[in-house]
Amino acid sequence: MKRTVRLSDVAAAAGVSLGTASNTFNRPGLVRPEVRALVEATARRLGYSGPDPIGRLLMGAKAHAIGVLPPGDMPVAHAVGSPFFREFMLGVAEVCDENDASLLVISGAENRKTWAITNALVDGFILGHLEEAALVAARQRKTPFVVMDVEAGPEVNSVRVDGRGGARRAAEHLLDLGHRRFAIFSVLRKPAGAIWNPPTTSERRLTGGFPLDHEKLLGYADALALAGISVNDAPVVEAHPLSPWVDDGARMLLDRSPETTAILAMSDRHAVAVLAEAKRRSINIPKELSVIGFDDAENAIFADPPLTTIAQPTTEKGRIATRILFEAGLPRQVVLPAKLVLRASTAPPRSPNIGSHGV
Amino acid sequence: MKRTVRLSDVAAAAGVSLGTASNTFNRPGLVRPEVRALVEATARRLGYSGPDPIGRLLMGAKAHAIGVLPPGDMPVAHAVGSPFFREFMLGVAEVCDENDASLLVISGAENRKTWAITNALVDGFILGHLEEAALVAARQRKTPFVVMDVEAGPEVNSVRVDGRGGARRAAEHLLDLGHRRFAIFSVLRKPAGAIWNPPTTSERRLTGGFPLDHEKLLGYADALALAGISVNDAPVVEAHPLSPWVDDGARMLLDRSPETTAILAMSDRHAVAVLAEAKRRSINIPKELSVIGFDDAENAIFADPPLTTIAQPTTEKGRIATRILFEAGLPRQVVLPAKLVLRASTAPPRSPNIGSHGV
DNA sequence: CTGAAAGCGCTTACAG
DNA sequence: CTGAAAGCGCTTACAG
Numbered sequence: 001m002k003r004t005v006r007l008s009d010v011a012a013a014a015g016v017s018l019g020t021a022s023n024t025f026n027r028p029g030l031v032r033p034e035v036r037a038l039v040e041a042t043a044r045r046l047g048y049s050g051p052d053p054i055g056r057l058l059m060g061a062k063a064h065a066i067g068v069l070p071p072g073d074m075p076v077a078h079a080v081g082s083p084f085f086r087e088f089m090l091g092v093a094e095v096c097d098e099n100d101a102s103l104l105v106i107s108g109a110e111n112r113k114t115w116a117i118t119n120a121l122v123d124g125f126i127l128g129h130l131e132e133a134a135l136v137a138a139r140q141r142k143t144p145f146v147v148m149d150v151e152a153g154p155e156v157n158s159v160r161v162d163g164r165g166g167a168r169r170a171a172e173h174l175l176d177l178g179h180r181r182f183a184i185f186s187v188l189r190k191p192a193g194a195i196w197n198p199p200t201t202s203e204r205r206l207t208g209g210f211p212l213d214h215e216k217l218l219g220y221a222d223a224l225a226l227a228g229i230s231v232n233d234a235p236v237v238e239a240h241p242l243s244p245w246v247d248d249g250a251r252m253l254l255d256r257s258p259e260t261t262a263i264l265a266m267s268d269r270h271a272v273a274v275l276a277e278a279k280r281r282s283i284n285i286p287k288e289l290s291v292i293g294f295d296d297a298e299n300a301i302f303a304d305p306p307l308t309t310i311a312q313p314t315t316e317k318g319r320i321a322t323r324i325l326f327e328a329g330l331p332r333q334v335v336l337p338a339k340l341v342l343r344a345s346t347a348p349p350r351s352p353n354i355g356s357h358g359v
Numbered sequence: 360m361k362r363t364v365r366l367s368d369v370a371a372a373a374g375v376s377l378g379t380a381s382n383t384f385n386r387p388g389l390v391r392p393e394v395r396a397l398v399e400a401t402a403r404r405l406g407y408s409g410p411d412p413i414g415r416l417l418m419g420a421k422a423h424a425i426g427v428l429p430p431g432d433m434p435v436a437h438a439v440g441s442p443f444f445r446e447f448m449l450g451v452a453e454v455c456d457e458n459d460a461s462l463l464v465i466s467g468a469e470n471r472k473t474w475a476i477t478n479a480l481v482d483g484f485i486l487g488h489l490e491e492a493a494l495v496a497a498r499q500r501k502t503p504f505v506v507m508d509v510e511a512g513p514e515v516n517s518v519r520v521d522g523r524g525g526a527r528r529a530a531e532h533l534l535d536l537g538h539r540r541f542a543i544f545s546v547l548r549k550p551a552g553a554i555w556n557p558p559t560t561s562e563r564r565l566t567g568g569f570p571l572d573h574e575k576l577l578g579y580a581d582a583l584a585l586a587g588i589s590v591n592d593a594p595v596v597e598a599h600p601l602s603p604w605v606d607d608g609a610r611m612l613l614d615r616s617p618e619t620t621a622i623l624a625m626s627d628r629h630a631v632a633v634l635a636e637a638k639r640r641s642i643n644i645p646k647e648l649s650v651i652g653f654d655d656a657e658n659a660i661f662a663d664p665p666l667t668t669i670a671q672p673t674t675e676k677g678r679i680a681t682r683i684l685f686e687a688g689l690p691r692q693v694v695l696p697a698k699l700v701l702r703a704s705t706a707p708p709r710s711p712n713i714g715s716h717g718v
Numbered sequence: 719c720t721g722a723a724a725g726c727g728c729t730t731a732c733a734g
Numbered sequence: 735c736t737g738a739a740a741g742c743g744c745t746t747a748c749a750g
């Protein structure tokens with residue numbers, strides 16, 4: 001097996017210059033038909049399959065690919081398997097198709113992330129991430145990028161949902177139904193045991209969430225405050241969205257705050273875990289306990305009971321982010337609205353506590 | 360904005376040779392600590408973010424990515440959206456994760472396919488395709504590849520399910536239940552109107568299917584022949600798996616072969632379309648009509664009624680194909696078994712026709 | 719441990 | 735229309 005044949009080999013064998021050989025493949029109009037035929041025949045004879053994409057790349061060609069780095073240290077398999085992330089990728093994929101680009105799903109695994117960001121062979125990438133390290137690596141590269149669900153300043157493209165507004169709507173809905181005793185089910189970024197944050201009088205912060213989750217907490221606080229309730233009176237459980245962690249979190253929630261009548265979950269995944277645990281305990285949802293989710297992912301409507309939730313335009317987020325990459329204009333920060341979707345997992349509390357405050 | 364800074368700029372500014380600068384980044388152990396520190400400081404000062412991956416590529420570095428080209432001219436968005444293909448990608452993704460590689464989803468759109476095959480920046484790729492053109496393009500490239508669901512000779516890596524055996528099992532199951540009047544619902548590769556192939560005495564071939572579908576037809580024929588029935592006596596409808604084509608096909612099937620008691624569908628998608636159309640017509644499945652699918656894709660178990668089908672190890676196919684790429688040994692041809700999964704869409708025919716042959 | 723040089727495979731002005 | 739040359743950004747022997 002000899003060395004792979006290059007354009008220069010073809011040019012030499014055909015007796016033309018490298019430039020002419022290159023033109024035969026890239027601007028055939030510039031080459032005299034006889035010469036072109038000669039070069040092509042020689043290429044065929046030598047088994048040359050056309051210019052190597054890598055040589056081309058070096059001269060500034062496009063990679064014709066967009067990279068997507070999933071949030072939360074997801075490896076590629078999780079990214080492909082996650083219903084929520086898939087909806088997002090669907091939007092990315094649509095715009096890739098419009099622009100004749102492929103879609104590179106990059107591993108978010110901790111040890112690979114930074115390497116991938118600096119080395120992925122793409123024309124632009126989308127970061128489902130917020131970490132400083134990732135952001136720094138991305139800025140180093142000349143390749144355009146956009147970060148999802150984080151505001152990263154006026155220099156950085158970002159697309160995010162209005163988490164605060166959406167969360168406010170969720171809490172308002174429950175307040176309107178008459179609920180006064182809430183618990184919050186939040187997101188832990190790392191796969192680790194669920195965390196219990198009891199009610200407190202001092203200001204409380206989430207331990208391990210995404211920035212978007214902190215926004216949601218603010219949104220809950222906004223709505224509760226209007227009803228004279230402090231968000232600090234509600235216990236907060238934080239759990240990683242994958243089994244078994246999220247299930248542990250649901251158990252913890254139900255175990256430790258039996259007086260709660262309504263649960264504010266920061267993702268549908270978390271809400272569905274509560275639904276499942278409630279069913280195990282024969283707690284009727286929504287009669288005995290109301291649960292509201294966030295995202296309106298594919299599975300929300302198929303939940304039992306169908307999940308009332310805050311819908312965010314997940315696919316549209318993917319489309320917008322990808323368009324920003326292809327349009328390559330000035331940095332943009334896009335905020336998308338979230339809206340309440342009424343289904344069957346919320347109802348008035350069994351014994352209305354209207355007028356009574358606190359937990 | 361000045362030209363992007365290169366390694367040679369850093370070397371010059373630091374007063375060292377290009378080689379030493381390169382070593383600082385790639386084999387730091389070879390560089391004296393003071394010099395290394397100097398180069399690193401200079402790099403930082405100049406805003407140099409480390410060696411450009413493209414220059415590296417040219418020197419033989421890996422792309423750290425595996426490409427997947429979906430079957431049937433699917434654009435990227437369809438590939439991401441298809442439950443069946445997703446299961447396959449899950450297997451690919453798992454092995455990519457094990458090997459620190461990303462997953463490139465390439466558009467199978469007709470006009471892009473060949474270009475993508477010759478230009479995708481990957482270390483290996485998987486072709487859900489059989490076309491000569493694609494195969495030729497793939498062979499030209501030095502990059503390893505494997506084709507799915509086609510036997511392409513001893514020189515080409517291939518992974519496929521035993522379509523013939525699986526189809527045989529499907530038909531046997533229905534024969535065992537007492538069915539004698541069959542219709543076949545097959546796959547059309549291009550999105551176009553459904554095709555009706557009436558029973559015939561001469562040998563009949565599928566018009567527009569994949570090679571695997573031809574194998575399935577042979578499998579049906581094997582089993583039917585053993586029961587004294589010619590596959591040519593069964594009408595064949597061919598339809599593209601997407602709506603509305605597949606729905607048209609289901610309608611056509613039910614309209615034109617009312618005497619059929621059992622339908623052999625070559626994919627779950629096709630089987631589910633029959634289920635839906637039957638429900639619309641208030642035809643009870645399985646009492647009045649039996650339907651068996653193929654694949655056991657995610658949705659088969661959730662069908663109404665749950666679909667009896669032939670399961671193929673879709674995710675495992677993805678794993679195996681990807682491992683072949685990373686192992687880079689001699690060409691391999693792998694055939695995987697398919698097995699019957701009994702659920703609720705098949706039953707004995709209403710008025711058994713045991714002993715009566717033909718349609 | 720460090721430097722000078724060749725080379726990876728190609729494209730693009732620039733002359734002619 | 736064609737050729738000679740420079741350059742894309744880097745790595746890798748090879749001397750020293």
